[in-house]
Amino acid sequence: MGFTIHVDDAAVLAALRRLVGVFDDRSAIAKEVAELGESATRLRFRTETAPDGTRWKPSLRAQVSGGRTLTEAGHLSGSISSQSGADFAEWGVNRIYAAIHQFGGTIRARNAGALRFRLANGGFAMVRAVKMPARPYLGISPDDASDIVAMIQRRLQGALNAP
Template sequence: MTSQSFEISYDDARIRASLQQLMALGRDQSKVMQDIANKLEQSTRQRFISQTSPDGKKWLPSLRAKLTGKRTLILDRHLLDSVAHDSGRNFAQVSVNRVYAAIHQFGGVIKAKNGKGLRFRLANGDFVIRKSVTIPARPYMGISTQDENWILKRIERAINEAADAR
């Protein structure tokens, strides 16, 4: 299977400062990072249900979703089901393993490489051929304000636990 990757980095001074406080207390951050990664995976999955980006903006519905009244990006659940998390001593991450993940996250134009064009079936069953298709961005990965607040509270709890253990 062909794979493709993209990275969204989130560097927040408040989160970084809180993590440095935790490190200064000599605590292993693995459990905190595991909790953060798990929370971010849950938030990412919830965005497919709520159809909203991390900044709270509603996704533009796909033509299929408009015609059928169903949700965008979850027809077969492959993208949603590929959302996973990982963590370690000093990292928390969420990933997806679908080659088309980036085009849905960032949007873009898909152009035909050869032949007459891109051939695909519309929601009404008709087939069409197009030289290019524009996919609007529907960000599902990222850290929302609610996520950031949760992360800060989780780190604060770990700092308090570490201080109490001294």
């Protein structure tokens, strides 16, 4: 069983061409998605929340001396950037220590018997290992996903409504 549809309506054909055009050049929507991801990630540092909406575990430094978790000097949040192209949208950070904060994990002394670091109260500590809790900042929240779908819908609707 099969069927064929022939459309002679110039307006319908023009709308179909515009829709195809939206999918031919996806660089504009990819740029919007990358910018949304970058902006949402920056907001997570201000609100100290993961993409799933859970609050980050406060750092000892933030608890003792105030301020925000993961923002003592602002290097991690300051390195957030995005880029996009015809077939990709990405955002992230460029700090070597970014993954331990995103995923958590244990930092162990490698070349010495212990890790030595300054405490929030000004003193020092020496330990064999430090367990870092995960504080996810990269990802797509449910609101981000809804915004991305809405962006795509606006582009498609704009193509249909264009003269």
